Amino acid sequence: MGLVAKDRIRAKLKKGNTSVRLLLAHPMHTGRAKNKADELIPAEFIQDIRCWRNEEEVLTIKCGTATARNPYFSFQLVGGKADDLIEFRWVDNVGAKGLAETRVK
Template sequence: MSDPIKIRATVKGSDGEVRVLLPHPMESGQRRDAGGQAVPAHFITSVTLSINGRPVIEGGLGTAVSANPLFGFQFAGVKAGDKVAIAWLDNKGQRGNAETVFAAG
């Protein structure tokens, strides 16, 4: 995946919000190209979101998720400057990750 992950983290008081856009084709393996050939499956299988190095959300994805998925998460007890990291792994062994810090919103 050549496009970078887009991640935005804001905090108001002690409530934080993280929005993540994961650029990925998310092919199910059931679609056919113009020549009638099956497009091979290529999708994210796992996602981990960490705050200050501690995993707080881990999830599994499958073929039913659209291309370039957008996720939003809300947290309590965070503050500006806390580090947010996201990492994913797909069914072909490719990985992606990004990090940022919570900014006052």
């Protein structure tokens, strides 16, 4: 889809709050689609995403299969200052996991 398969994460101060944007590289197969050989592609999708700010857990997201491919999330954190550490960890239904982190700008 024109996207480079790479996790992208941005955290920026905006009017006193921290605005966080996250783009994960993940195929998010629903388990319903078929490949060219007409075989079902097994389900593979992120189920659980957690976000920490400086070791404090601030958000938990549970995803179903209907979350779009290369999932994108954007939300705000109250307050915050430059150089805060924002950290994401995710787990998918086959047990793969990943980590994305950045510092607030």
